[in-house]
Amino acid sequence: MLQYAGRVRLRACAATLGFGFLIGLAHAGAAAGATVDNVRIGAPEGGRTDAEAVTRVVVELSAPAPYETFVLQEPDRLVIDVSAGLGELGRVSAAGAVQRIRVGRREAQVTRLVFDTAGAFHLHRHFTLPPDGGRPDRIVLDLKGGLAEPRARNTPFTVIIDAGHGGKDPGALRGSLREKDLTLAAAKSLREILRKRKYRVVLTRETDVYIPLRKRVEISVLAKGDLFVSLHADAVKRPGTRGLSAYTLSDKASDRLAETLARDADAVDAVLDVANLQSYDRQVQSAMMDLTRTGARNLSAQFAESLVASLGERGIGLLRRPHRQANFAVLRGFHIPSVLIEMGFVSNAKDAKLLASPKYRRQLMTAIADYVDHYFKTRGF
Numbered sequence: 001m002l003q004y005a006g007r008v009r010l011r012a013c014a015a016t017l018g019f020g021f022l023i024g025l026a027h028a029g030a031a032a033g034a035t036v037d038n039v040r041i042g043a044p045e046g047g048r049t050d051a052e053a054v055t056r057v058v059v060e061l062s063a064p065a066p067y068e069t070f071v072l073q074e075p076d077r078l079v080i081d082v083s084a085g086l087g088e089l090g091r092v093s094a095a096g097a098v099q100r101i102r103v104g105r106r107e108a109q110v111t112r113l114v115f116d117t118a119g120a121f122h123l124h125r126h127f128t129l130p131p132d133g134g135r136p137d138r139i140v141l142d143l144k145g146g147l148a149e150p151r152a153r154n155t156p157f158t159v160i161i162d163a164g165h166g167g168k169d170p171g172a173l174r175g176s177l178r179e180k181d182l183t184l185a186a187a188k189s190l191r192e193i194l195r196k197r198k199y200r201v202v203l204t205r206e207t208d209v210y211i212p213l214r215k216r217v218e219i220s221v222l223a224k225g226d227l228f229v230s231l232h233a234d235a236v237k238r239p240g241t242r243g244l245s246a247y248t249l250s251d252k253a254s255d256r257l258a259e260t261l262a263r264d265a266d267a268v269d270a271v272l273d274v275a276n277l278q279s280y281d282r283q284v285q286s287a288m289m290d291l292t293r294t295g296a297r298n299l300s301a302q303f304a305e306s307l308v309a310s311l312g313e314r315g316i317g318l319l320r321r322p323h324r325q326a327n328f329a330v331l332r333g334f335h336i337p338s339v340l341i342e343m344g345f346v347s348n349a350k351d352a353k354l355l356a357s358p359k360y361r362r363q364l365m366t367a368i369a370d371y372v373d374h375y376f377k378t379r380g381f
C-alpha cells in the first residue's frame with residue numbers, strides 16, 4: 001500500500017521548515033532564460049588533502065545570472081542558489097572535498113546546487129567569469145580544506161531497509177495476511193542476506209510498531225545510508241492484478257494506478273502521520289531541505305529500472321510496467337537512491353500465497369540482494 005505526500009502537505013512542510021537561513025533572490029535580477037548547463041569540480045592539485053588544499057567548483061551558465069552562496073554545517077555543505085533555470089545537466093562527478101552533488105529547482109527560475117563535502121571547509125573565494133575561448137559564463141568557487149579522511153576501502157555500504165506500515169497501521173489486508181507482517185518478515189530476511197555479504201544494514205523498525213513516515217526518513221539520514229529500500233505489499237479491487245513493482249519519486253504520478261492508490265492512501269496518511277517537523281534536529285532538517293532532488297531521483301529511477309529488469313530475469317513475477325513513479329512521502333527528503341518495492345498483491349490469491357511463504361520471500365530478497373551487490377559494484381564506489 002502506498003503512502004503519499006499530497007501537494008497540500010508538501011507546502012505545509014516547506015512552510016514549517018521555514019528555510020529561515022535562505023535569502024530570497026530578487027527575481028527581477030534573474031537573467032531571462034539563463035540556465036545552469038554544467039557543473040565541473042576540480043580536485044586539489046597534486047592530490048593534496050591538507051586544510052589549504054583547494055577544490056574548485058565551476059558552474060557553467062548559458063548567460064550571466066545572480067547567485068547566492070551559503071555554507072552550512074552538520075553535514076558540511078556548500079549551497080549555491082543561481083537565478084537561472086536548470087538546463088540539461090550531464091553527470092557531475094564528485095572530486096576533491098566534494099563528495100556528493102545535489103541539484104534541485106527551488107522555484108522556476110532558481111536552481112539550487114548543494115555540494116556535500118567530506119569535512120569542514122572554508123569558502124576561500126568566489127567570482128564570475130565571462131565567456132572566453134569557447135567557455136561559457138561561469139561561476140567559480142574555491143573551497144579550502146574539506147577533505148576529511150578518505151573512506152576506508154573496506155568500509156561497508158549501509159542499506160536502509162524500511163518495512164512498510166506497522167502497529168496501528170496494518171497496511172493492506174487479506175484474510176489473516178497483514179502487509180505490516182509481510183514487510184517486516186521480508187525486511188529481516190533481506191537484512192540477514194545482506195549482512196552475510198558484509199553490508200551494514202539498518203531497519204527502520206524491527207517490531208510491530210507504528211513509525212511515522214518522517215521518522216523513517218530521520219532514521220535513515222542519521223544512519224548515513226547509501227541506499228534506501230522500502231518494502232510494501234499491495235491490494236487492489238481487481239483480484240487478477242499481481243506481480244512486483246518498484247516505485248520511485250516523481251512530481252506527478254506517472255500513471256493512473258499510481259495516482260489512484262496515492263489518492264486513497266493520502267487520507268490514511270494524513271490521519272496517521274502526525275510527526276511534528278519542528279522536533280527534527282538540524283541534520284534531518286537540512287537533509288529534508290531540498291524537496292526536489294533531480295540527481296537522486298535519476299539515480300533512484302535507474303536503480304529501480306535495472307532492479308525490476310534483473311528480478312524479471314530471475315523469474316520474479318512482475319506487474320505490467322513494473323517501474324512506476326509516484327509521489328511518496330517515505331521517499332521524500334533523500335539524497336540517496338531510494339526505491340519503494342511493492343512485492344506483490346495480497347489481493348491476488350497467487351501473490352498472497354507466495355508472499356506468505358518464507359521460502360519465496362527469501363528467494364525474492366536474495367534476488368534483490370544480488371542486484372544491490374551489482375549496483376554497488378558497477379557504481380564504482
Ligand SMILES: [Zn+2]
Nearest residue numbers: 001002164232
Ligand atoms: Zn504499503
